Amino acid sequence: xxxxxxxxxxxxxxxxxxxxxxxxxxxxxxxxxxxxxxxxxxxxxxxxxxxxxxxxxxxxxxxxxxxxxxxxxxxxxxxxxxxxxxxxxxxxxxxx
Numbered sequence: 899x900x901x902x903x904x905x906x907x908x909x910x911x912x913x914x915x916x917x918x919x920x921x922x923x924x925x926x927x928x929x930x931x932x933x934x935x936x937x938x939x940x941x942x943x944x945x946x947x948x949x950x951x952x953x954x955x956x957x958x959x960x961x962x963x964x965x966x967x968x969x970x971x972x973x974x975x976x977x978x979x980x981x982x983x984x985x986x987x988x989x990x991x992x993x994x
Contacts, residue, residue, distance in 0.1 A: 902948030908951070916936075919932045919965065
């Protein structure tokens with residue numbers, strides 16, 4: 899039987915998933931994965947069963963690896979910024 903992960907390791911996993919979710923270049927993917935991560939961890943927040951916590955931790959650790967790979971691919975093929983995102987200022991040359 900697997901031992902339950904510590905509270906600190908679950909928090910570390912949560913923050914790693916949030917950080918990885920924020921690294922998507924696409925606004926829609928970024929917002930979706932942040933919302934999904936928060937809601938998933940909110941559901942398991944008051945769980946005390948060590949077996950369920952261990953299964954949850956293992957599943958989310960595998961999901962984090964997939965999320966990291968997906969974020970890298972998304973950064974490679976990133977598109978234009980959406981209107982709701984903060985736009986980068988356009989700098990014009992002073993000599994033109």
